[in-house]
Amino acid sequence: MKFTHDAIVIGGGAAGLTAAGGCALFGLQVALIEGNKMGGECLNNGCVPSKAIITAAKRAQEAREEKRYGVQLAAPKVEWAGVHKHIHDAIAHIEPHDSKETFEEMGCEVIMDYAKVTGKHTVEVGGRTLSAPRIVIATGSEPFVPPIEGLDSVPYLTNENLFDLTEQPDHLVIIGGGVIGMEMAQSFRRLGSEVTVIEPGSPMGRDDRESVQVVVDVMKDEGVRFIAGKGQKVEVSKGKITVHTDGGDTVTGSHLLIAVGRSARVSGYGLEELGIELGRNGIKVDARRRTSVKNIYAIGDCREGPRLTHVSGYEGSNVALEITTGLPTKVDWKALPWCTYTEPEVAQIGMTDEEAREKFGNDKITVIKEGFDHNERAIAEDSTKGHLKVILKGKKVLGASICGKNAGELLLPFTQSITGKSNTFALGSAVISYPTRSEILKAAAFSAWEPTVFGALPKKYAAFVAKMRRTFN
Numbered sequence: 244m245k246f247t248h249d250a251i252v253i254g255g256g257a258a259g260l261t262a263a264g265g266c267a268l269f270g271l272q273v274a275l276i277e278g279n280k281m282g283g284e285c286l287n288n289g290c291v292p293s294k295a296i297i298t299a300a301k302r303a304q305e306a307r308e309e310k311r312y313g314v315q316l317a318a319p320k321v322e323w324a325g326v327h328k329h330i331h332d333a334i335a336h337i338e339p340h341d342s343k344e345t346f347e348e349m350g351c352e353v354i355m356d357y358a359k360v361t362g363k364h365t366v367e368v369g370g371r372t373l374s375a376p377r378i379v380i381a382t383g384s385e386p387f388v389p390p391i392e393g394l395d396s397v398p399y400l401t402n403e404n405l406f407d408l409t410e411q412p413d414h415l416v417i418i419g420g421g422v423i424g425m426e427m428a429q430s431f432r433r434l435g436s437e438v439t440v441i442e443p444g445s446p447m448g449r450d451d452r453e454s455v456q457v458v459v460d461v462m463k464d465e466g467v468r469f470i471a472g473k474g475q476k477v478e479v480s481k482g483k484i485t486v487h488t489d490g491g492d493t494v495t496g497s498h499l500l501i502a503v504g505r506s507a508r509v510s511g512y513g514l515e516e517l518g519i520e521l522g523r524n525g526i527k528v529d530a531r532r533r534t535s536v537k538n539i540y541a542i543g544d545c546r547e548g549p550r551l552t553h554v555s556g557y558e559g560s561n562v563a564l565e566i567t568t569g570l571p572t573k574v575d576w577k578a579l580p581w582c583t584y585t586e587p588e589v590a591q592i593g594m595t596d597e598e599a600r601e602k603f604g605n606d607k608i609t610v611i612k613e614g615f616d617h618n619e620r621a622i623a624e625d626s627t628k629g630h631l632k633v634i635l636k637g638k639k640v641l642g643a644s645i646c647g648k649n650a651g652e653l654l655l656p657f658t659q660s661i662t663g664k665s666n667t668f669a670l671g672s673a674v675i676s677y678p679t680r681s682e683i684l685k686a687a688a689f690s691a692w693e694p695t696v697f698g699a700l701p702k703k704y705a706a707f708v709a710k711m712r713r714t715f716n
C-alpha cells in the first residue's frame with residue numbers, strides 16, 4: 244500500500260497536538276485533523292477558562308476580607324462583563340500556541356474537519372482518503388449527562404456553555420461535587436452567587452480524605468451549601484430550576500450546572516465498524532496505548548484511564564516517541580500528579596494514604612504528616628490551613644498528598660523521589676501537574692535537550708524507521 248502520510252492524528256486537543264507535534268519535529272509526514280477548535284477541551288472549555296474564573300474569584304475573596312495585616316481594601320464589586328472578558332482574554336492569549344499555523348510551522352498538515360476511520364490504515368476527511376502505517380485517535384471526551392428525570396426540558400449548563408454566561412447566576416445549583424463541581428462552586432460563591440452542591444458521596448472522591456475535608460470546611464465557611472444525595476428529578480417554573488434529590492431534599496436556583504463526569508468520544512467515526520474494542524467509558528488500550536487494532540493508538544480523554552491535560556500530553560509524547568523510534572514506549576502512572584485548584588489547593592502524586600494501605604496492608608505503610616501551621620512562611624503569610632502527607636513503604640516514597648496554598652507547585656520533588664530520577668533529561672520528561680508554574684522547570688530542561696533529541700542524527704534514524712514502516716507496515 245502506498246501511504247499518504249507516516250502518521251495520522253485525529254483530534255487537536257492536548258493529546259493530539261503533542262503526538263502530532265512530536266512526530267513532525269522528528270521529520271515525519273503527519274496529518275493532524277481537528278473538527279472543531281484547535282486546543283480542544285483544555286483551552287476552550289476546560290482548564291484555561293476554569294483557572295481564569297478561579298483567579299477572578301480569588302481577587303474578590305481577598306477584597307472581601309477588607310481589613311487584613313493593617314491594610315484596608317475596598318469591598319469587591321463584581322462586574323460580570325469583566326469576569327467574562329478575563330476568561331475569554333485568557334483563551335485568546337493562549338490560542339496561538341495551539342493554532343493551525345503553529346502546527347503547520349512544525350511541519351504538520353493540519354486539516355480542519357471531522358475525520359472517519361475507514362480501515363486499519365485509512366481515514367476519510369473532507370472528501371479525501373488519507374493513509375498511514377500508524378493512526379492516533381485523540382478525540383477527547385464530552386460532559387456526561389445523567390438520566391435525571393426532567394433534565395431534557397430544563398435549561399442546564401455544562402462546562403461547554405458555563406464560560407459563555409453573560410450574566411451572573413443568582414443561585415447556581417451544581418449536580419456533582421467532583422473536581423469541576425468544587426472548583427466552580429468556590430469560584431461562583433466568591434464572585435457573589437449563592438451556590439449549592441449536590442453530591443452523593445465524598446466530594447473529590449479520588450483525593451486524600453483529610454485534604455478534601457479542609458477544603459469542604461473552608462467552602463462551607465465561605466457560604467457554599469452541600470446536600471448529600473443524587474440529583475433525581477428537575478423541573479423549571481417561572482425561570483427557576485428545582486432539583487429534587489434521592490434523599491428527599493429540594494433546592495431551587497436560577498441556574499443548574501451538570502458536572503458528574505465525562506463520556507469518552509468513541510462513536511460516529513468508524514471505531515465500531517473497524518471492531519476496535521471499547522471499555523466501559525473509553526477505548527481499550529494496552530500500556531503502549533495501542534488499541535485492539537495494533538497500528539491504531541488511542542490517547543487522552545477518549546480512552547479508558549485518567550483524564551487530565553498533562554496525562555494527554557504525556558501519552559501524546561510517548562506515542563510520538565514509539566512511532567518515530569519504533570521502540571515500545573509504555574506509560575507509567577507511579578508518579579502521576581494532579582491538583583484541584585480550590586483554595587486551599589489539593590494536590591496528589593502517586594498513591595494516597597488509603598490506596599497504599601489497601602494495596603500493601605496497614606502495617607507496611609508509614610504516613611508522615613506535617614501541618615502548615617508549623618511552617619514559618621505559611622505563618623507569616625497567614626495561610627496555615629492544610630498539610631503535607633508523605634506515604635512511605637519503608638523509606639520508599641509511594642505518594643504525597645498536599646493541601647494548602649500553591650500545593651500543586653510542591654509536588655515536583657516527589658516526582659523525583661518516586662521515580663528515582665533527577666537529571667535534566669528526567670526533569671524534561673517528567674509528568675508535571677497542569678497548569679502549574681512548576682511546568683517552567685520542565686520547559687527549561689526540555690529546551691536544553693531539544694537540539695539533541697530533535698537533532699540531525701535522531702531525524703535520520705526516524706526517517707529510516709518511517710521508510711521501513713512504509714515498506715513493511
Ligand SMILES: Cc1cc2nc3c(=O)[nH]c(=O)nc-3n(C[C@H](O)[C@H](O)[C@H](O)COP(=O)(O)OP(=O)(O)OC[C@H]3O[C@@H](n4cnc5c(N)ncnc54)[C@H](O)[C@@H]3O)c2cc1C
Nearest residue numbers: 254256257258278283284285289358383543544550551552
Ligand atoms: C472544566 C474543566 C476543567 C479542567 N481543568 C483541568 C486542569 O486544571 N488540569 C488538567 O490537567 N486537566 C483539566 N481538565 C481536563 C482536560 O481538559 C482534559 O483532560 C484534556 O483537555 C483532554 O485532552 P484531549 O486532547 O485528550 O481531548 P480534547 O481536548 O477533548 O480534544 C479532542 C479533540 O478532538 C476533536 N475531535 C473529536 N472527534 C473528532 C473527529 N472525528 N475528527 C476530528 N476531530 C475530532 C474535538 O473537536 C477536540 O478538539 C479540565 C476539564 C474540564 C472540563
Ligand SMILES: NC(=O)c1ccc[n+]([C@@H]2O[C@H](COP(=O)([O-])OP(=O)(O)OC[C@H]3O[C@@H](n4cnc5c(N)ncnc54)[C@H](O)[C@@H]3O)[C@@H](O)[C@H]2O)c1
Nearest residue numbers: 419420421422423424441442473474502503504550582583
Ligand atoms: N484541576 C483539574 O485537574 C481538573 C479540573 C476540572 C476537571 N478535571 C477533569 O475533568 C473531568 C470531569 O470532572 P467532573 O467533576 O465532571 O467529574 P468527577 O468524576 O471528578 O466527579 C463527578 C462527581 O459527580 C458525582 N455524581 C454522579 N452522579 C451524580 C448525581 N446524579 N447527582 C449528584 N452527583 C453525582 C460523583 O459522585 C462524583 O463525585 C475529570 O476527569 C477531571 O480529571 C480536572
